[in-house]
Amino acid sequence: MIQTSKTLLCAVGFAVLAASALQGCSAASKGSTGVTAKTDTTRSIAPYFSAATTKTKTPDADGFIQRWLLLEPISKPNRTNTVFTDSYLRHAFDTLYFPDQKTVVPKHGDKVKVGTQELAWHALESNLFNVKLFRFAYGLYKPYYGVVFWAVTVVNSPEEMQNVRMAIGSNSASMWWVNGKEAALLSGDRRMVMDDVVSNRLTLNKGKNIIRGAVINGPGMSDFCVRFLDEKGQPIKGLTITYE
Numbered sequence: 001m002i003q004t005s006k007t008l009l010c011a012v013g014f015a016v017l018a019a020s021a022l023q024g025c026s027a028a029s030k031g032s033t034g035v036t037a038k039t040d041t042t043r044s045i046a047p048y049f050s051a052a053t054t055k056t057k058t059p060d061a062d063g064f065i066q067r068w069l070l071l072e073p074i075s076k077p078n079r080t081n082t083v084f085t086d087s088y089l090r091h092a093f094d095t096l097y098f099p100d101q102k103t104v105v106p107k108h109g110d111k112v113k114v115g116t117q118e119l120a121w122h123a124l125e126s127n128l129f130n131v132k133l134f135r136f137a138y139g140l141y142k143p144y145y146g147v148v149f150w151a152v153t154v155v156n157s158p159e160e161m162q163n164v165r166m167a168i169g170s171n172s173a174s175m176w177w178v179n180g181k182e183a184a185l186l187s188g189d190r191r192m193v194m195d196d197v198v199s200n201r202l203t204l205n206k207g208k209n210i211i212r213g214a215v216i217n218g219p220g221m222s223d224f225c226v227r228f229l230d231e232k233g234q235p236i237k238g239l240t241i242t243y244e
Contacts, residue, residue: 045139063235
């Protein structure tokens with residue numbers, strides 16, 4: 001009888017502990033689900049960008065340009081990045097998506113019409129050396145796959161600089177212009193690697209120089225980085241960057 005009572009007490013105790021454990025697990029799961037849901041639905045560009053200001057801005061310690069005007073992504077569906085051959089890219093970037101796309105220096109908040117899309121320009125400063133276009137689009141609740149991004153900035157040089165090279169990395173393909181002239185074409189399905197492609201020698205004018213780029217991506221992440229190198233291959237830091 002005593003043995004039976006002990007057995008019964010043990011069984012009851014085990015049942016209570018099991019119930020408590022299950023309840024705790026259930027509560028923890030709800031808490032975890034709630035946090036995950038909140039994180040998944042909170043989309044912002046804040047971790048990667050800050051609003052551009054009129055304060056003097058120079059390249060970072062390694063010469064990378066962080067102040068840019070970025071246009072919200074233009075829809076251009078591509079299931080794969082392997083189609084980005086030189087000829088494909090030249091056709092894609094020569095296509096007129098919006099007026100004056102290769103000459104305009106927009107202002108923050110300016111809008112353009114691309115088909116049925118109304119897209120805005122954003123004057124931003126990247127918090128990193130590279131400009132995370134995927135995060136820009138994702139944070140603004142815009143399409144981030146199968147898109148074309150346009151970027152513009154103004155590089156101010158204290159003097160004429162000859163034999164300068166523009167060094168670019170992009171994910172995926174991209175094309176870049178300095179003062180309206182083609183500087184570099186990065187074709188194929190590629191990951192962003194700094195100084196992946198270096199332009200031929202070019203000249204930065206004294207005063208303003210307009211830098212323009214177009215980045216195209218199908219699936220996957222998308223970003224770019226840009227800096228200028230002197231004739232010895234060293235980063236040029238004595239520049240100021242504006243967006244007008």
